[in-house]
Amino acid sequence: MQTILGAGGPIAEELARQLHQHFTQDIRLVSRHPDKVNPTDELFPADLTDPEATDRAVEGSDVVYLTVGLPMDSALWEQKFPTMMRNTIEAVKRHGARLVFFDNTYMYPGTPTPQTESIPFRPNGRKGRVRAELATMLLREMDAGTVTALIGRAPEFYGPGKTKSLTNSLVFDRIRTGKLPLVPVSSSTHRSLIWTPDASRALALLGNTPDAYGQTWHLPIDQNRLTYRELIRIAAESTGRRAAFAVLPRWAFAVGRRFSAAMAETQELLPRYRDDNLFVTSKFAERFPDFEVTSYRKGVRHLVQEEVQDRG
Template sequence: MHTVLGANGPIGEELTRELHRTFTQDIRLVSRKPAKIHDTDRLVAADLTDPEATDRAVEGSEVAYLTVGLPMDSALWERQFPAMMRNVIDSCAKYGTKLVFFDNTYMYPGTTTPQTETTGFEPNGRKGRVRARIATTLLDAMADKSVEAVICRAPEFYGPGKTKSLTNSLVFDRIKAGKRPLVPVSAHTARSLIWTPDASRAMALIGNTPDAYGQTWHLPVDPDRLTYAELVEAAGEITGRRIRYTVLPEAVFRIGGRFIGQLGETRELLPRYRGDNIFDTTKFATRFPDFPVTSYREGIAGILVS
């Protein structure tokens, strides 16, 4: 049985579909309020900050996929993510379950240096420090052989359905609603964005590839990285509209963050919008050369023409 921990989010849902389509129909979905995607799915309601509940969620699983996401709230991340990771590692070790962890890039430095799987952790804020901590906890468990695991790391999302990200909310969701898109910091720096269904399909593939374990993998992005100006231009070509955009300078986030919590929570990410953000996926492309990666144009069309 394969178990998806955090099954109700966009990554968990797409992962479940891919597992069912390609690898197994013996799937357990775990969240506080899980809901079936397929008739054959098994449901377990669990709070992963509770060790006993985590045991119940993991017991009997061949592979567990940790895809839990939390709202942009530093204090919440500090309270819950370390406890979840510790409990999931302990449960997987207890039951001999393989662990596939879906990670992000908050712990990477916000520089223009291309990010690879060996990039050191240099977090720029509270959420980044939490992500560095939980990734290090898992890396330590992998190193001492207490759990067989793999880390699947993704940059900022864009995508359909429930996908949430700065780019989706400020740019593509506003374009779809007929509103002027708002570009964070700069319209002329290259972005590395991952199409959420690609992230989930790649995670399912890695989780079912025995020799992929014991490593960190950068999940695949379109290598033809575009700037926000180019992304908006592509959206205009797809919709047949002339779309103008407004650039939000860092001061908007800095000053607005004093009054609007969500704006304040984005501030630690802003350095990566000042210059090119290059998330290198050469390792994945070399190991899985036949994996079809969604182009930015295809992804934008999937969002806006649906």
């Protein structure tokens, strides 16, 4: 049995498909209101802030994937995420399951320094501090040998379907609907973006690779990093439109935070858009040389095809 805690989001849905296609049809989906992805999926409604419910959700599992996402709300993250991680750790200990934690880079410094798996945590705000707490909590257990686990860490998302990120909402979603894309902070810095289906494929592979455990892995991205200007140009070439865009400077976000809670929650993320964001995935590439990473050009073209399909 392989169990996904936090079913329903884009990572979890594609992860369920990949596990079903390549590794096992014995899959349990856990969330408050789970829906089937595959015909054979077992649905298990549970609140992961409840230790007993989490324990029951993990019981009988060989591998557990923790992929929970929460709205961009710092107070909510502080309230719920550490509890969910503690409950999950205790449950996998009790039942002898292996744990795969899907993590992000909010705790990394917003500098142009290349980001490898060993870069120190230097969070720039409340959400980053929460993510550092979660990762540190699990790393301590891994180092102590009390759990068999791995961390799969991803940079900012872009991708199809339910994918949510600043890049998707300000750039690609606006292109899809015929609106002017809005570039956060700078159009000339190089971005590290992960195609969400690639993240899920990589998680499934790591979770079913015994020697991957006990380590942190940067999930695979196209290392030929592009700027927003270049990404928008690819979209324009595919749609026949002008490669026009507007840059939202940091002061615009500062003004917007007075009127929008969502804009306020973006403040700690803005340093990553000021300079090149260099997420390094050579460790994964060396261990899994046959893994095919989706290029930025292919990913952007796919998003444009979604636009055409939506209009049809």
